[in-house]
Amino acid sequence: MTIENKLSSYHKRRDFTKTKEPIGKKQKISKQPIFVIQKHNARQLHYDFRLEIGKVLKSWAVPKGPSKDPKEKRLAIETDDHPLEYAQFEGKIPEGQYGAGTVKIFDYGTYENIKTRDGKLVPIKKCLRDGKIEVYLNGRRIKGSYVLIRFGENKKNWLLKKMKDKE
Numbered sequence: 001m002t003i004e005n006k007l008s009s010y011h012k013r014r015d016f017t018k019t020k021e022p023i024g025k026k027q028k029i030s031k032q033p034i035f036v037i038q039k040h041n042a043r044q045l046h047y048d049f050r051l052e053i054g055k056v057l058k059s060w061a062v063p064k065g066p067s068k069d070p071k072e073k074r075l076a077i078e079t080d081d082h083p084l085e086y087a088q089f090e091g092k093i094p095e096g097q098y099g100a101g102t103v104k105i106f107d108y109g110t111y112e113n114i115k116t117r118d119g120k121l122v123p124i125k126k127c128l129r130d131g132k133i134e135v136y137l138n139g140r141r142i143k144g145s146y147v148l149i150r151f152g153e154n155k156k157n158w159l160l161k162k163m164k165d166k167e
């Protein structure tokens, strides 16, 4: 799938003459894959958790935001793929536009895929397909391992949970 295809839903929902959100051109931002967590004060406050996978930001809306407590599971609803440049986006999405409200970067950084099977690293795209992602987030606020697990009938529902580690 091309980036244009992956971003078609993102593009369709937005009028770029009205919103300052990026259209997206870049296919790479840093050597390491990046992540971002954006606090999105929209109709309902939530946190958008995004991981660079396959030249776009795979995205989940986390109503309660990530927890640092391994005992806490957080619902994460898969949303549209976003362009990589979105990781730097902060500001106001105007009234009448999709996601109207304010976006603030809560944390950002790079991540490392840590999912292994039989001692071998499982490629992140396979993790996404399989519905089990394990990443080490190297953020400014958050440093530690998180797991995302898809569950239930609806393919969009995932759980986000901190893994037990020294952090």
Ligand code: MN
Pocket: 040, 042, 046, 047, 048, 061, 099
């Ligand atoms: Mn959002």
